[in-house]
Amino acid sequence: MSEAKNFIINTELAPSHLDEALEFIYKYYLLPKPENFMNIGKKMENNSLLLSFTALEPKHGWKSRVEMRSGAPIVVDLIPENETPQEFLETLKESLTIAVQFYEENIRQSTLYFAWVEGEDVIPEQPPTSQKRLSDRLFGSNLLVIYILFFGINIVLFLLLGLVYAVIAILSFQLLIVIFSDRIYLARNNWRITPENPNVHLIEYQLPVEEFKEFREKFGKEVVVQMKKEIYDKTLAVGKKPTCEVGEEIFENYGFKCTPESKLEKVVNVYQIVETAAEKFNLPVPKIVISNTMIPNAAATGPSPSHGLVLITTGLLVQLDEDEILSVLGHEMGHLQGRDPIILFSIISGEFLLRFTLFLPIVLLNPIIYIVLVMALIFFVAKFFETRADLVSAMKIGQPQVLAEALRKIGFNRLQMERAASTRIPGWITFDPHPPIYFRVDRLEKMETPLKVKNPLIQSAKDVFKGFRRSFG
Numbered sequence: 245m246s247e248a249k250n251f252i253i254n255t256e257l258a259p260s261h262l263d264e265a266l267e268f269i270y271k272y273y274l275l276p277k278p279e280n281f282m283n284i285g286k287k288m289e290n291n292s293l294l295l296s297f298t299a300l301e302p303k304h305g306w307k308s309r310v311e312m313r314s315g316a317p318i319v320v321d322l323i324p325e326n327e328t329p330q331e332f333l334e335t336l337k338e339s340l341t342i343a344v345q346f347y348e349e350n351i352r353q354s355t356l357y358f359a360w361v362e363g364e365d366v367i368p369e370q371p372p373t374s375q376k377r378l379s380d381r382l383f384g385s386n387l388l389v390i391y392i393l394f395f396g397i398n399i400v401l402f403l404l405l406g407l408v409y410a411v412i413a414i415l416s417f418q419l420l421i422v423i424f425s426d427r428i429y430l431a432r433n434n435w436r437i438t439p440e441n442p443n444v445h446l447i448e449y450q451l452p453v454e455e456f457k458e459f460r461e462k463f464g465k466e467v468v469v470q471m472k473k474e475i476y477d478k479t480l481a482v483g484k485k486p487t488c489e490v491g492e493e494i495f496e497n498y499g500f501k502c503t504p505e506s507k508l509e510k511v512v513n514v515y516q517i518v519e520t521a522a523e524k525f526n527l528p529v530p531k532i533v534i535s536n537t538m539i540p541n542a543a544a545t546g547p548s549p550s551h552g553l554v555l556i557t558t559g560l561l562v563q564l565d566e567d568e569i570l571s572v573l574g575h576e577m578g579h580l581q582g583r584d585p586i587i588l589f590s591i592i593s594g595e596f597l598l599r600f601t602l603f604l605p606i607v608l609l610n611p612i613i614y615i616v617l618v619m620a621l622i623f624f625v626a627k628f629f630e631t632r633a634d635l636v637s638a639m640k641i642g643q644p645q646v647l648a649e650a651l652r653k654i655g656f657n658r659l660q661m662e663r664a665a666s667t668r669i670p671g672w673i674t675f676d677p678h679p680p681i682y683f684r685v686d687r688l689e690k691m692e693t694p695l696k697v698k699n700p701l702i703q704s705a706k707d708v709f710k711g712f713r714r715s716f717g
Contacts (some may be wrong), residue, residue, distance in 0.1 A: 248324070250319040250335050253344050254565055258450040260505035261351055262314045263293040269312070269340070269346040275540070283606035288690075289313075299336050300638050306332045306697055310340075318344060334598075334689070336653065345656035354456035356449040356473050358491070359558045361435040362480050366473045368537050411600060415593050422589045424554035426546040430531055437532035442515030444534055444561055445486050447475075448508040449495075459500060463610065471498065485511075512561045512569070518554060521573040523574055524640045525581050530554050538562065540654040544576035545585060552580040564650050571647035574637030581636065582701070585628045592622060619675060624708075626677035641697045648688035655681040668715040685712040 257265060266286070274281045274297055284297040300307055320340060322333050357369055383584070389685055405413060421428070430436070437444075451459065452523050460468075474494050479486035488507040492508070495502045513534060522529045526711040530552035538559035545550035546717040554576050560569065595618060599607055609612045638644035652659060662682040671680035678684075687707060 245559065249322040251320050251337060253341055253432055253540050254317045255344060256508065256562055257316065257351065258506050258508050261450055262273055262316060265344055266293045266295045266312055266314050267345045269343050273343045287586050291509050308336060309335060316562065318355060325438060327349060341652055341662050342656045345653060351450050354453045356453050356468065357538060358475060359445040360442055360486060361444045361534060363441045364435045367434050367477050367536050369538060372636065407600060418589065422505065422585050423547045425585065426531060426551055429545055429553050430533060430556060434536045436536040437514045437534060438513055444512045444558065446510040446512050446558065446562060447486060447488060447491055447588060449502050458616055463498060467498065514556060517566060517570050518573055521570055521577050524574065525577045525583060527577060530580060534558060535574045542572050542576055544579045546580060548587055549580045552639060561652055567646050568650035571641050571643050572650050574641035575633045578633035578636035582629065582632065588626060591625065592641045593653055596628055620673060623675050626703060627708050628705040631676045631708050633641060634688060635697060635700045635704050638691050639697065644688040644691035648685045651681055651685050672712045672715055679708060
């Protein structure tokens with residue numbers, strides 16, 4: 245029989261939503277699945293909501309009593325019955341964590357976010373546009389997408405310059421992008437983090453959905469930006485902390501009341517976290533830029549560790565705690581330490597040259613099929629480097645389970661789809677350099693520290709092949 249398992253679920257919820265999170269799980273997760281949950285009950289106890297139920301696995305007859313107590317964090321107790329295996333408890337833990345993330349995602353839709361960096365201009369939050377997503381992918385740690393876009397340009401250059409000069413021009417241009425990728429990122433993003441300006445200030449107002457709609461209809465995006473600037477002018481601009489109380493005063497000036505129970509405030513010393521990660525890897529501190537978008541993401545680029553840059557979004561700072569941010573940055577430091585942009589550029593450039601020499605007879609048979617197969621192969625090889633970055637973060641930062649938890653939070657939607665899929669093969673063969681999240685989470689969860697791996701890339705390639713084979717069932 246498995247032992248009782250206790251764990252916590254950290255949330256970014258304001259006090260007014262802590263009980264609502266369990267109400268959400270009760271209504272939308274437990275009640276619709278009577279075949280999986282029974283003895284469902286809820287009650288107020290010590291000023292917090294206690295949700296209790298029995299989780300079932302009908303096929304094998306596994307059972308576990310579950311108690312969830314609202315708060316920050318949410319406290320969960322799993323008490324298994326009979327011969328319930330640990331695997332069932334781990335799956336149950338992940339399912340409950342994902343359920344909380346779905347509720348948080350719902351709350352994010354009606355949340356006003358205000359972010360500042362001291363000494364920098366006030367910049368409004370950038371919506372998750374397709375142009376922004378593409379731009380971030382172009383200059384991310386792998387730079388693979390940018391090579392795909394060059395196929396159309398290649399044809400034009402071949403027509404204008406001829407084969408030899410076109411190949412030279414294309415490879416030279418791509419190399420320049422790799423060499424100057426850190427400067428390109430530095431020029432196009434919002435805020436620069438330095439030892440003198442190390443902090444990102446965040447304030448959230450988590451409003452009821454109807455009130456949020458009313459607010460946006462009444463004031464619009466421009467007024468939100470103006471409010472943000474007024475809060476900045478009354479606080480950071482004069483050396484004061486941007487407290488929620490100041491925010492409420494500004495809100496009242498616009499005829500809107502925000503209750504203290506709906507607010508959260510947070511100050512993240514980003515430079516210190518990046519510096520800690522760099523020290524773990526024995527690397528110089530890279531340039532640091534912050535993109536003011538609620539999409540949780542981080543990326544690293546640059547031709548070498550000494551000319552590296554990391555990008556962090558405000559969404560990542562909002563959703564993760566500092567240990568989780570550190571582990572994610574450990575992943576990005578792994579890319580810088582391994583010189584992944586240069587290595588992947590060399591792989592793609594080598595294929596590009598072979599395409600017009602040794603492989604040319606094969607290409608001429610069916611260029612489209614050739615390109616699709618080669619790109620699928622290159623993206624599959626890129627998964628070796630992403631998997632190595634996870635492993636290196638676990639080795640250097642020493643928190644593989646924390647990185648797994650961070651991946652659960654920022655990739656919960658995809659993780660839920662992967663877990664529920666009848667087949668997991670598509671997650672391995674899509675044009676995405678990252679392996680499926682379920683594979684990354686499971687791999688990290690099984691790691692025990694301290695980790696000592698002689699060749700992380702070879703080990704990671706083996707793990708990818710093993711995970712791919714298992715996807716066939």
